[in-house]
Amino acid sequence: MERRPDLILANVQLPEGRRADITIHDGRVIHAGASTAAERRIDCTGFFILPAAVDMHVHMRGGIQSAKEDWESGSKSAIAGGVTVVVDQPNTIPPLTTPETFAARVKEAREHSSCSFAINSGVTPGTPIEAMWEAGTMAFGEIFFAPSSYGEALGKAEFSHALERIQALGGLATVHAEGIGSGKDTGLAAHDTLRSPEREQEAVIAVQSANRKGCRLHFCHLSAAESVDAAQGSVEVTPHHLFLSREMTGDADCRFKVNPPVRSERERTGLWERWNRIDVIASDHAPHTNEEKTLPFPDAPSGIPGVETMVPLLMAKVLEKQISLSDVIQKTSSAPAALIGIPPSGFAPGSRADFALYPRSVTRVNPDLLHSRCGWSPFEGFHAIFPRTVILGGSMAYHDGEFFRSTPVWYPGKGLSLHPH
Ligand code: DOR
Numbered sequence: 372m373e374r375r376p377d378l379i380l381a382n383v384q385l386p387e388g389r390r391a392d393i394t395i396h397d398g399r400v401i402h403a404g405a406s407t408a409a410e411r412r413i414d415c416t417g418f419f420i421l422p423a424a425v426d427m428h429v430h431m432r433g434g435i436q437s438a439k440e441d442w443e444s445g446s447k448s449a450i451a452g453g454v455t456v457v458v459d460q461p462n463t464i465p466p467l468t469t470p471e472t473f474a475a476r477v478k479e480a481r482e483h484s485s486c487s488f489a490i491n492s493g494v495t496p497g498t499p500i501e502a503m504w505e506a507g508t509m510a511f512g513e514i515f516f517a518p519s520s521y522g523e524a525l526g527k528a529e530f531s532h533a534l535e536r537i538q539a540l541g542g543l544a545t546v547h548a549e550g551i552g553s554g555k556d557t558g559l560a561a562h563d564t565l566r567s568p569e570r571e572q573e574a575v576i577a578v579q580s581a582n583r584k585g586c587r588l589h590f591c592h593l594s595a596a597e598s599v600d601a602a603q604g605s606v607e608v609t610p611h612h613l614f615l616s617r618e619m620t621g622d623a624d625c626r627f628k629v630n631p632p633v634r635s636e637r638e639r640t641g642l643w644e645r646w647n648r649i650d651v652i653a654s655d656h657a658p659h660t661n662e663e664k665t666l667p668f669p670d671a672p673s674g675i676p677g678v679e680t681m682v683p684l685l686m687a688k689v690l691e692k693q694i695s696l697s698d699v700i701q702k703t704s705s706a707p708a709a710l711i712g713i714p715p716s717g718f719a720p721g722s723r724a725d726f727a728l729y730p731r732s733v734t735r736v737n738p739d740l741l742h743s744r745c746g747w748s749p750f751e752g753f754h755a756i757f758p759r760t761v762i763l764g765g766s767m768a769y770h771d772g773e774f775f776r777s778t779p780v781w782y783p784g785k786g787l788s789l790h791p792h
């Protein structure tokens with residue numbers, strides 16, 4: 372006897388307006404239209420149903436940084452925020468700059484992650500770029516053009532050489548473009564001046580001029596309108612640069628300390644004016660403990676957690692009719708999947724069956740209900756819509772605050788050598 376399909380998402384309102392039942396089997400959408408019977412049926416009437424998000428910029432920590440976060444807590448935070456695929460950044464301790472540390476990271480994620488994942492390679496002067504590619508690196512970077520928390524920067528000549536090698540492999544270079552002035556880092560305004568929007572723009576231009584062979588460039592977390600305007604490559608922006616400005620809190624509030632900095636209200640508005648130029652929204656989820664964030668400003672580490680609140684903050688804006696649902700799907704799911712080259716999630720037959728269901732009512736961010744180990748959020752009290760149900764690979768990974776076993780996968784990059792020497 373033929374097996375019944377695994378799952379039907381019934382009464383789905385498709386982005387183009389039509390209603391359909393989505394039939395899912397073996398992790399893929401097999402039919403969109405009328406349905407018959409399945410092992411499980413979820414009625415989606417009254418919900419927004421979205422292809423789940425791919426967050427292409429997270430720092431899942433782990434190892435000696437596990438008090439901040441690890442794969443177990445960080446991936447649950449992702450799932451509870453409607454994110455089923457994360458791309459982990461290589462500025463871990465130890466950094467992912469050798470095939471051995473890379474392989475250990477994949478193993479750690481395979482054992483502990485509740486969400487699917489890809490892992491990037493660090494790029495330092497000594498990194499064996501070709502060997503990292505063969506080990507299954509998704510993309511290269513974030514490559515630091517200025518030092519940041521746990522990030523070693525490359526000079527212009529080194530940058531140029533690294534981009535040439537990445538280009539020869541057909542890889543994607545993801546860039547942390549910043550410049551740092553001199554002076555004291557005494558508070559949010561000073562931090563914004565030290566790592567100013569002008570310096571960010573200059574770094575974008577410098578990276579582009581160092582890119583002599585035309586490597587594919589992705590600019591991580593651009594924080595200012597002028598750098599978005601200067602960028603020739605894909606543009607990523609974070610929720611903290613879209614939703615926070617330094618005027619919203621006290622100057623000494625280390626929770627808002629991040630690189631690139633949270634800017635002025637004027638810059639924040641300018642970023643929203645570039646909405647159509649933003650290719651990808653990614654969280655730059657960079658958790659630090661409460662304790663670290665209460666250190667004096669110059670000593671506190673930079674970074675803001677956000678993988679769980681990214682889509683919920685955007686969904687509140689959708690319900691409030693300030694942005695469109697299709698833009699949210701494009702910038703949080705379709706575009707990042709295409710950039711890193713993994714199968715898209717969506718409603719068409721053949722699509723990866725990762726989805727999230729959001730109710731049509733707004734709540735507020737309550738840090739006590741979030742799953743990151745760091746235990747705080749700068750978005751406390753902000754309007755948000757959290758998913759009720761999250762589907763990963765065609766099975767239920769999360770429902771009403773509860774997690775279920777599903778089958779997360781590792782997405783290696785295209786260079787993975789199937790016959791290691
Ligand atoms: O503020 C930041 N924190 N910026 C980065 O680029 C790295 C990140 C971290 O890992 O904490």
Ligand code: ZN
Pocket residue numbers: 513519547591592630631
């Ligand atoms: Zn960065």
